Amino acid sequence: MYPLRRNRRLRKSESVRSLVRETRLSPSDFLVPLFIVEGKSVREAIPSMPGYYRLSLDQLAKEVRELWSLGLSSVLLFVKVPDDLKDNMGKEAINPNGLMQMAVKTVKDTCPDMVVMTDVALDPYSINGHDGIVEKGRILNDETVNVLAEMSITHAEAGADFVAPSDMMDGRVLTIREALEEEGFYNTGIMSYSAKYASAFYGPFRDALDSAPVDKGDVPKHKKSYQMDPANRLEALREVTMDIDEGADIVMVKPGLCYLDIVREIRDTVNVPLAVYQVSGEYAMLKAAVEKGWLDHDPVMLEQLVSIKRAGADIIASYFAKEAAQFLQ
Ligand code: PBG
Numbered sequence: 001m002y003p004l005r006r007n008r009r010l011r012k013s014e015s016v017r018s019l020v021r022e023t024r025l026s027p028s029d030f031l032v033p034l035f036i037v038e039g040k041s042v043r044e045a046i047p048s049m050p051g052y053y054r055l056s057l058d059q060l061a062k063e064v065r066e067l068w069s070l071g072l073s074s075v076l077l078f079v080k081v082p083d084d085l086k087d088n089m090g091k092e093a094i095n096p097n098g099l100m101q102m103a104v105k106t107v108k109d110t111c112p113d114m115v116v117m118t119d120v121a122l123d124p125y126s127i128n129g130h131d132g133i134v135e136k137g138r139i140l141n142d143e144t145v146n147v148l149a150e151m152s153i154t155h156a157e158a159g160a161d162f163v164a165p166s167d168m169m170d171g172r173v174l175t176i177r178e179a180l181e182e183e184g185f186y187n188t189g190i191m192s193y194s195a196k197y198a199s200a201f202y203g204p205f206r207d208a209l210d211s212a213p214v215d216k217g218d219v220p221k222h223k224k225s226y227q228m229d230p231a232n233r234l235e236a237l238r239e240v241t242m243d244i245d246e247g248a249d250i251v252m253v254k255p256g257l258c259y260l261d262i263v264r265e266i267r268d269t270v271n272v273p274l275a276v277y278q279v280s281g282e283y284a285m286l287k288a289a290v291e292k293g294w295l296d297h298d299p300v301m302l303e304q305l306v307s308i309k310r311a312g313a314d315i316i317a318s319y320f321a322k323e324a325a326q327f328l329q
Contacts, residue, residue, distance in 0.1 A: 023310045025302070027071030027328060030321035031117065031275065035208050036060055036103045037080045048204035049280055050287040052319055054080055057102060061110040070325040074115035076164060076317055077103050080209045081124045088133055090122040094150045096157065104158035117191055118155040120148050120176070121167040129206075129213040131167035131226065137218035139226055145172045149179035156185040162250070166193040168226040177247035191275060192248035195236035195262055198227035201255045201281030208280065236262045237269060244272055250315065255279040257304060260311035267312025275315035276308050283319040298327055 010020050035054040037044060042056035055063055064075065079099045085092040092098055100118055107116050121131040122144065128134045132144030144167065152163040163180075165172050173192050180188050206212035213221050228235055240251045249272065253263050256278035267274050286304070289295040301320050308316050318324070 023306055025305055025309060025324060025328060027321075027325040028073060029309060029313075029316050030072055030325065031074045031076050031115075031315050031317040032067055032072050032321040033076045033078060033317055033319060034060065034063065034103075035078050035080060036099055038082060038099060046204065046208045048207045048284050049319065050284075050291070051323075052208070052283070054208065057106045060103060060106050064107050064111045064114060067322065067325075068111050068114060070322065070329065072321055072325050073113065074117065074315075075107060076117045076119065077107070078119045078209060079103065079124055083210075086125055086127045088127055090125045090133070090144075090147045090151065093122060093125045093147065094154055096154050098154070101154050101158040104155060104160050108159040115161045116159065117162040117164045118160045120152055120155065120163045120165040122147065123167075123211040124209045126211075127214070128216070128219045129211050130219070131223065132169055134219055137220060139169075139220070141169050142171070145169050145175045148172050149175045152176045152188075153179055153183050153185070156180060156183070156188040160188060162189040162191045164191040164193065164252075166196060166254075168193065168196050168223075168228070171246070173243045173246035173248050189249040190247060191250035191252060192243040193254055193277070194240045194243040194248065194251040195253045195259070195266070196227050197230050197255065197259065198222065198224045199230065199255050199258075199279065199281070201258075201279045204280035204284045230258070233262060233265065236266065240266050240270055244270060248272065250275055252277055252317075253313075255282060256308050256313075256316075256318075257282055260307065263308070263311040263313055273314045274312060275317060276311075276313035278304065278308060278316060278318040278320070280319065298323075302327065 037054040037056055039056040043059050044054040046052050104116050107114055123131045130139055132139040155163050243251055252275040253259050254277035256276045263276055290297045
C-alpha cells in the first residue's frame with residue numbers, strides 16, 4: 001500500500017491531529033473524590049497524597065463552588081470518622097446526622113445540580129478497618145449487607161443522587177435497591193464498585209481516612225476474602241453482570257491503570273455506564289516521581305486519563321480531576 005497510504009499524513013500538524021483524534025477528555029468525564037472531616041475551617045494535607053486535603057464542611061462548600069466553576073459536576077464523598085465513633089457494627093454509619101449525611105446536605109445546599117455520590121462501606125466506621133462486621137476472624141456478609149442498606153437510606157434521605165457500595169459483599173446491590181424502593185427512593189441510583197480488586201494501591205487512601213485493617217488478634221490484615229484477586233478476569237465479568245441484574249445503574253472497575261484490559265472487556269460486554277476509579281496509589285506514584293524530577297506532571301497525567309477513557313471508561317473517578325479540568329480550560 002505504501003506510498004499510497006502514509007499514516008504520518010494524519011499526524012503532520014496539531015490541527016490535523018486534533019481533527020482525527022479519537023478520544024477527548026472533558027470536565028464532564030470526571031467524578032471528584034472528596035475527603036470530609038469534622039471541625040471548622042479544616043483543610044488538612046494528606047502526606048501520601050500531595051495536593052489533596054481533608055475538608056471540614058465549610059471548606060467542602062468552598063471546594064464544591066470551585067469545582068462547579070471548572071465544569072466538574074459530580075463528586076464522590078468519603079468521611080474520616082473520629083476513633084470514638086468507630087465500632088464493629090457501623091452504628092455511626094446510619095446516623096442521619098452523621099458527617100456523611102451532613103456533607104451530602106452541604107453539597108446540595110451549595111450547588112443543587114452537583115451530582116452527589118456517597119461511599120457505602122463500613123471501613124471508615126470500623127474499629128477493625130474492614131468493610132464489614134468482623135466476627136471470629138471472618139467478615140460477615142449478610143449482616144453487613146443489612147447495615148449497608150440502612151446506611152444507603154440515610155444517604156438518600158440526605159439527598160444523595162447515587163449511593164456507591166464499595167464493600168464487595170455478595171448481594172448488597174439487590175438489598176440496597178430493595179430498601180431504596182421500599183422507602184420510596186426510586187430515583188436514587190446505585191453505582192456499584194463491581195470489579196474491585198484487593199489492590200496494594202489503596203495505601204494512601206487508607207492514610208487519608210485512617211481506615212486500614214488493624215493489626216489486632218484474629219482480624220484479617222487484608223481484604224482478600226471480599227475484594228477480587230488481581231489475577232482474575234472472568235470473575236470481573238461475573239461480578240458486573242450480577243450487579244446489573246441486582247439493579248446497579250452504573251458499574252465500576254477499580255483500580256484503573258493496571259486493569260484497563262478488564263475495562264475494555266466490560267465495556268464491550270455490558271450496556272450500562274462504566275466508571276473507572278484511578279486510585280490513591282496511582283495518584284501518589286505520579287506525584288512522587290514529579291517531586292523527584294523524574295516525570296513531567298501534566299503530560300503524564302493527561303496520558304493516563306485519556307488511556308482510561310480510550311479503554312472504555314464513561315466516567316473517571318480521579319484525584320487528578322481538578323488539575324485536569326484546570327488544564328482543559
Ligand atoms: C473502602 C474503599 C477503599 C477505596 C475506596 N473505598 C479502600 C479499600 O478498599 O481499602 C480506595 C480508594 C483509593 O485508594 O483511592 N471501601
